[in-house]
Amino acid sequence: xxxxxxxxxxxxxxxxxxxxxxxxxxxxxxxxxxxxxxxxxxxxxxxxxxxxxxxxxxxxxxxxxxxxxxxxxxxxxxxxxxxxxxxxxxxxxxxxxxxxxxxxxxxxxxxxxxxxxxxxxxxxxxxxxxxxxxxxxxxxxxxxxxxxxxxxxxxxxxxxxxxxxxxxxxxxxxxxxxxxxxxxxxxxxx
Amino acid sequence: xxxxxxxxxxxxxxxxxxxxxxxxxxxxxxxxxxxxxxxxxxxxxxxxxxxxxxxxxxxxxxxxxxxxxxxxxxxxxxxxxxxxxxxxxxxxxxxxxxxxxxxxxxxxxxxxxxxxxxxxxxxxxxxxxxxxxxxxxxxxxxxxxxxxxxxxxxxxxxxxxxxxxxxxxxxxxxxxxxxxxxxxxxxxxxxxxxxxxxxxxxxxxxxxxxxxxxxxxxxxxxxxxxxxxxxxxxxxxxxxxxxxxxxxxxxxxxxxxxxxxxxxxxxxxxxxxxxxxxxxxxxxxxxxxxxxxxxxxxxxxxxxxxxxxxxxxxxxxxxxxxxxxxxxxxxxxxxxxxxxxxxxxxxxxxxxxxxxxxxxxxxxxxxxxxxxxxxxxxxxxxxxxxxxxxxxxxxxxxxxxxxxxxxxxxxxxxxxxxxxxxxxxxxxxxxxxxxxxxxxxxxxxxxxxxxxxxxxxxxxxxxxxxxxxxxxxxxxxxxxxxxxxxxxxxxxxxxxxxxxxxxxxxxxxxxxxxxxxxxxxxxxxxxxxxxxxxxxxxxxx
Numbered sequence: 001x002x003x004x005x006x007x008x009x010x011x012x013x014x015x016x017x018x019x020x021x022x023x024x025x026x027x028x029x030x031x032x033x034x035x036x037x038x039x040x041x042x043x044x045x046x047x048x049x050x051x052x053x054x055x056x057x058x059x060x061x062x063x064x065x066x067x068x069x070x071x072x073x074x075x076x077x078x079x080x081x082x083x084x085x086x087x088x089x090x091x092x093x094x095x096x097x098x099x100x101x102x103x104x105x106x107x108x109x110x111x112x113x114x115x116x117x118x119x120x121x122x123x124x125x126x127x128x129x130x131x132x133x134x135x136x137x138x139x140x141x142x143x144x145x146x147x148x149x150x151x152x153x154x155x156x157x158x159x160x161x162x163x164x165x166x167x168x169x170x171x172x173x174x175x176x177x178x179x180x181x182x183x184x185x186x187x188x189x190x
Numbered sequence: 191x192x193x194x195x196x197x198x199x200x201x202x203x204x205x206x207x208x209x210x211x212x213x214x215x216x217x218x219x220x221x222x223x224x225x226x227x228x229x230x231x232x233x234x235x236x237x238x239x240x241x242x243x244x245x246x247x248x249x250x251x252x253x254x255x256x257x258x259x260x261x262x263x264x265x266x267x268x269x270x271x272x273x274x275x276x277x278x279x280x281x282x283x284x285x286x287x288x289x290x291x292x293x294x295x296x297x298x299x300x301x302x303x304x305x306x307x308x309x310x311x312x313x314x315x316x317x318x319x320x321x322x323x324x325x326x327x328x329x330x331x332x333x334x335x336x337x338x339x340x341x342x343x344x345x346x347x348x349x350x351x352x353x354x355x356x357x358x359x360x361x362x363x364x365x366x367x368x369x370x371x372x373x374x375x376x377x378x379x380x381x382x383x384x385x386x387x388x389x390x391x392x393x394x395x396x397x398x399x400x401x402x403x404x405x406x407x408x409x410x411x412x413x414x415x416x417x418x419x420x421x422x423x424x425x426x427x428x429x430x431x432x433x434x435x436x437x438x439x440x441x442x443x444x445x446x447x448x449x450x451x452x453x454x455x456x457x458x459x460x461x462x463x464x465x466x467x468x469x470x471x472x473x474x475x476x477x478x479x480x481x482x483x484x485x486x487x488x489x490x491x492x493x494x495x496x497x498x499x500x501x502x503x504x505x506x507x508x509x510x511x512x513x514x515x516x517x518x519x520x521x522x523x524x525x526x527x528x529x530x531x532x533x534x535x536x537x538x539x540x541x542x543x544x545x546x547x548x549x550x551x552x553x554x555x556x557x558x559x560x561x562x563x564x565x566x567x568x569x570x571x572x573x574x575x576x577x578x579x580x581x582x583x584x585x586x587x588x589x590x591x592x593x594x595x596x597x598x599x600x601x602x603x604x605x606x607x608x609x610x611x612x613x614x615x616x617x618x619x620x621x622x623x624x625x626x627x628x629x630x631x632x633x634x635x636x637x638x639x640x641x642x643x644x645x646x647x648x649x650x651x652x653x654x655x656x657x658x659x660x661x662x663x664x665x666x667x668x669x670x671x672x673x674x675x676x677x678x679x680x681x682x683x684x685x686x687x688x689x690x691x692x693x694x695x696x697x698x699x700x701x702x703x704x705x706x707x708x709x710x711x712x713x714x715x716x717x718x719x720x721x722x723x724x725x726x727x728x729x730x731x
């Protein structure tokens with residue numbers, strides 16, 4: 001679903017904030033990633049934060065890569081045309097972890113907090129309008145994440161349904177496998 | 191409900207009890223109360239199954255209830271069982287004693303990597319039981335109590351054992367990183383055995399055990415059904431290849447007894463793997479037999495108790511003896527091979543009444559199976575290819591771009607690493623490896639082994655399978671991989687759900703399916719479809 005970030009949002013050269021977001025990219029991302037990883041246990045935080053090999057640390061990798069992709073897509077307005085795949089993969093992870101729906105997608109709003117603090121640190125005091133516009137764009141992204149989260153949950157239910165329909169439940173629920181195989185072969189030919 | 195403040199929201203997961211596992215602790219881990227919710231623990235065993243098997247304390251109960259209806263003297267039973275096991279199994283006592291908590295295993299478990307729950311670190315999962323060991327069986331624990339990491343066995347501690355013993359797939363990835371070689375899988379096995387003593391078990395495990403005990407296989411298929419199902423697959427082969435294949439059953443005096451997981455005979459996509467076996471055996475003119483009695487390679491006894499494992503393993507050898515075969519050929523099963531390679535010899539073996547396996551086609555003597563007398567189908571097939579005995583047309587698999595998932599047990603418990611790869615090299619035009627730290631001995635589990643492949647815990651399965659899926663995603667993106675091949679029936683069943691969630695577009699198959707597709711039979715018709723009735727490359731129209 002393409003989203004619209006608003007007319008004034010991130011128009012090149014117009015916002016002080018956009019300049020700041022570009023300049024402070026690595027610092028903002030670092031803090032944002034930390035904030036999101038902090039939603040896991042302390043022990044997990046240490047490992048998810050420090051292990052850099054993406055295959056030894058899939059959650060840490062997907063958080064970091066997903067947020068980076070999202071951040072760049074917002075700044076460059078790319079997200080209006082295309083949702084970054086890495087970001088979708090992050091939502092897939094959050095959707096099956098031990099979070100309530102609000103906790104799972106809260107990470108989007110955490111960017112507001114990180115950016116506001118970064119602005120204060122940089123001495124930007126007359127930026128409230130910029131910040132409001134930026135917040136609006138985050139809200140738009142949050143709606144998008146809501147859709148992605150539900151799509152992930154829906155996919156999970158489909159997976160569960162498909163497994164049930166495949167007859168694997170016969171393992172435990174009785175029934176006649178031969179009858180199922182007969183039906184299956186019949187369907188396969190049709 | 192008051193709206194939470196922003197700061198609280200970000201902290202609430204880490205600091206509060208978690209919604210699904212209840213596992214991320216608010217307090218010191220020794221004092222946490224486990225929380226059970228729907229979908230975070232598999233359904234308990236149907237009491238009828240326990241009664242049938244003669245297991246203790248059959249009853250209707252729910253993990254969500256406060257009262258688990260344990261026997262009054264449950265604590266004595268557990269501690270007595272504990273003592274018996276540390277006296278009987280030297281490895282168990284050593285594993286309880288020798289861990290120095292170095293943490294080498296901490297980030298190696300797929301359950302921890304997917305959940306972030308510290309109690310899924312193998313070291314901490316083992317501490318759940320080790321703390322009780324210290325308390326009741328060591329001097330330091332008796333003298334210093336909590337200071338030495340000891341704690342009393344309470345109902346909550348027991349519940350926590352149950353929660354985490356069923357969040358471990360006994361895959362043994364952690365054990366290859368442990369400097370002491372502690373096999374955390376065996377610790378989980380002991381936890382599950384102890385839980386069985388007071389009637390705590392899961393249905394997805396015990397129903398297959400009960401079925402295997404009754405009709406010989408997980409599905410409870412009766413002999414005529416089992417026979418009929420394999421015949422159906424032979425009919426499909428005839429339709430696809432134009433060649434009628436024989437399916438010998440219960441044939442006395444055959445050279446070889448063939449045993450495979452019953453899922454290969456019934457469940458998709460295992461049935462295509464089974465068709466691959468049938469095509470290969472027909473091609474070779476092998477003097478072999480199927481059995482309706484030894485109709486299951488899988489052995490859920492491994493996930494239950496050593497006695498049950500021994501009993502279920504015993505039927506394979508009893509049948510080999512009854513039929514008078516020379517040796518046993520095993521299909522693409524996972525944990526069957528762990529039982530055979532690591533435990534069978536001291537349980538039911540050595541199988542002296544059988545011969546050291548020799549391939550009747552190539553003359554190769556399989557000395558690696560000198561004691562168990564059981565050869566893996568991939569070893570058998572790779573040897574045939576090596577000796578130039580198979581006419582293969584890899585282009586018939588051109589519509590497949592596979593990667594290979596090392597199934598945990600064949601890889602880590604029997605060292606089957608090269609043979610499936612060698613076969614792939616010859617039956618498909620191209621295939622691609624996943625990253626180095628996710629394959630071979632370091633392979634990541636499918637996340638649903640040890641009877642955790644049940645749909646009521648689908649969220650958990652997706653979390654624990656993430657490390658495997660993450661590597662599949664990588665090769666899907668990089669090389670357009672569209673097939674995840676493996677040599678394990680549980681994999682074939684569970685990886686399918688895993689890829690459907692994480693990497694749609696990827697399918698799952700056994701290696702023998704690809705062999706069956708590529709093998710050129712005498713007198714065959716022009717093949718237009720693969721074994722799934724899917725059009726071959728160039729035949730899509």
